[in-house]
Amino acid sequence: MIIDGKLLLPEGIEENFRFLALEVTKQVEGMLAALASGDREAITKIGMKDDYIDNLKAAIENKCFNAVQKAAGMEKHELTMIRAVNTVSGNLERIADHTESIASQMRYYDDTRFLHNYDYEEFFSIILEALREVPAALLTREVTTALQICRAEHHLDTLYKKNFDGIMGELRSGHAPENLITTVFVIRYLERMGDCLLNIGEAIIFTAVGERLKIHQFQALEDNLALSGFDLNIPNLAFEGIWEGKSGCRIGHLSARNSGTEGESSQEVIFKEGNSRKIQREKKAIEAWDKIMPGLPPRVFSFQNGGETASILLEYLNGHNLQQIILSGDNALIKATLDALFENLMKIWSLTKKDTPVKSAYLKQLFSRLNDVYAVHPYLREEPQKIGEIETATLKSLLVKASPMEAELASPYSVLIHGDFNIDNIIYSPAGKKIHFIDLHRSMDMDYVQDVSTFIVSNFRVPVFESASRKMFNSIALAMRRFASEWAATTGDATFERRLAFGLIRSFATSSRFVFNRDFAKxxxxxxxxLLEKVTEHEGKEWDTFKIPDEILIY
Known part of the structure; x- marks a missing residue:
């Protein structure tokens, strides 16, 4: 329940939390006072409240877990607050532990006033300023203050670097090495308090946004919304993280609701933040696709390049991805989606077809990913076996034999391919009867067989074994194979079947690393x-007779 902007916590948690924050702040203040006076007796008393702080933290943790266990009917923002309180409490306890560690270092000084040669007071000033803001910021979910708490970590890092460099210079002179080394430990503990404050600030942001965002991700979100002309109204902000992606990017579905004279409205967007090169590639690919097929990719609302990372705000596409549509069991919707997909592929391939041969490198890609496959499924790593004088073939030996065969092949033309043509990257909007493509950062001019083989195996690898759904995944894989075969025949692509075999060899093997079910991976x-054996056994024969059995493509 929220009253006057404050979220009420289950009984006892807020009181314990306020006492914990107060005791930790007092302990840090006590440490500062003891260091200023050089009073060794006062320093030794710093840890006397350690058990009390630990008990408060344990009580909060137990009450938080009990509240979660009884969470039936509890709203998401209430659970989020409980999780945040537990996170903040743990970091407050660590700050107290670091304070005690500083106290324990004092016995190594000849004179504790040696520390006065350095900026210890400024460290404490930054830490205490942030600590005093924590209770109110958390309990009212105040993002502006949370950001200030987060930024304390950067200020402390900068201060640590300045003092550390000074100490290193003095150590080279040989002056008071014992005191200097002790001072390094002291300022290191102060710098680690900054890490705790960063965790605390990000936990408070979590209570406001509803998802865990690091400070740079939240700032990128703020910048993109502002650049796009969208309002960032935190109380009305709904951020839903999307964690299924394998790209390493942070992806979220964002709904910023605004209340105006005409009532409440919402703007839905997709926020992506990650590796700068990957995000930039996606932006350029979206722009290229939109010139060819306007409306096929999502619109780009804004883009921010932050050096090593970048972020982008994209149009949220209403509809469902093909995997969701297949699982729905709605045959009419599935047919409409496939019809639209094949119609769009025909247009794309026709519009972007360039009569320049291109070679793929499916087996090279497989070689590069084999260690990742074996890391997940080490039992798939085969050693050569001998039956009499005959040595059985392993995957690696077959790859060595097949690689020169693939090197001879080329598609007679290139088309613009998606590059990661999994069924969850294809969106269909029934309202507009439109197909959309997402996650386009691997898009390029290449052999269309790469998209075809990826699409087929992305149907196969869905770990659904219920009969009706499985049959539908199988039928869609075969439908793509038929569509692509007809296109190949129409365009005079004589090596399609062989290249498809190599594409499937790559996709079947590398996709096993995304599946933990041992039998299914095998x-x-x-x-x-x-397929490797089938290809290598066909060497020297007429390739017109080579055919991939349909049974290989279905489960």
Whole structure:
């Protein structure tokens, strides 16, 4: 329940939390006073409240867990606050522990006033200013103050670097090495308090936004919304994290609700933050796709480059991805989606077709990812076996044999491909009867077989074994194979079947690393080995007779 902007916590948690924050602040203040006076007796008393602080933290943790266990009917923002209180409490306890560690270092000084040669008071000033803001900021979910608490970490890092460099210079002179080394430990503990304050600030942001965002991610979100002309109204902000992606980017579905004279309205967008090169590639790819097929990719509302990381705000596409549509079991919707998909692919391939041969490197890609496969499924790593004088083939030996065969192949033309054509990257909007593509950072002019093989295996690898859904995934994989085969025949692509085999070899083997079900992973991996054997056994024969069995493509 929220009263006057403050979220009420389950009984006892707020009181314990306020006492914990107060005791930790007092302990840090006591440490500062003891250092200023050089009073060794006062320093030794610093840890006397350690058990009390630990008990308060334990009580808060127990009450938080009990509240979560009884969470039936509790709203998301209430659970978020409980999680944040527990996180903040743990970091407050660590700050107290670091204070006690500083006290324990004092016995190594000849004279504790040696520390007065350095900026210890400024360290404490930054820490205490942030600590005093914590209770109110957390309990009222005040983001502006949370950001100030987060920024204390940067100020402390800068101060640490300045003092550390000074100490290193003095150590080279040989002056008072014992005192200097002790001072390094002291300022290191003060710097680590900054890490705790950063965690605390980010936990408070979590209570306001509803998802865990690091400070640089939140600032990137703020900047993108401002650049796009959207209002950042924190109390009316709904951020839903999307964690399923394998790209390493932070992705969120954001709904910023605004109340105006015409009632409440909302603006839905997708926020992505991650590796700068990857985000920049996606932006350029979206722009290229939009010139060819306007409306196929999402619109770009804003882009921010932050050096190593970048962020982008994209249009939220209403609809469902193809995997969700298949699982819905709605045959009419599935047919409409496939019809729209194949119609769009025909247009894209026709519009972007360039009569310049291109070679793929499916087996090279597989080689580069084999260690990742074996890391998840070490039992798939095969050693050569001998039956009499005959040595059985392993995946690696087959790859060595097949690589020169692939090197001879080329698609007679290139098209603009998606580059990561999984069924969850294809969106269909029934209202507009439109297909959309997302996650386009691997898009390029290349052999269309790469998208075809990726699409087929992305149907296969969905770990759904219920009969009706499984049959639908199988039928869609075969439909793509038929569509692509017809396109190949129409365009005079004589090596399509062989290139498809190499694409499937790569996709079946590498996709097994995304599946933890041992038996299912083996099924995919062994299909890759089977296709490799089939290709290598066909060497020297008429390739017109080479055919991939449909049974390989279905489960």
């Amino acid at each position: 099924v995919m991996f062994h299909r890759s080995v089977y």
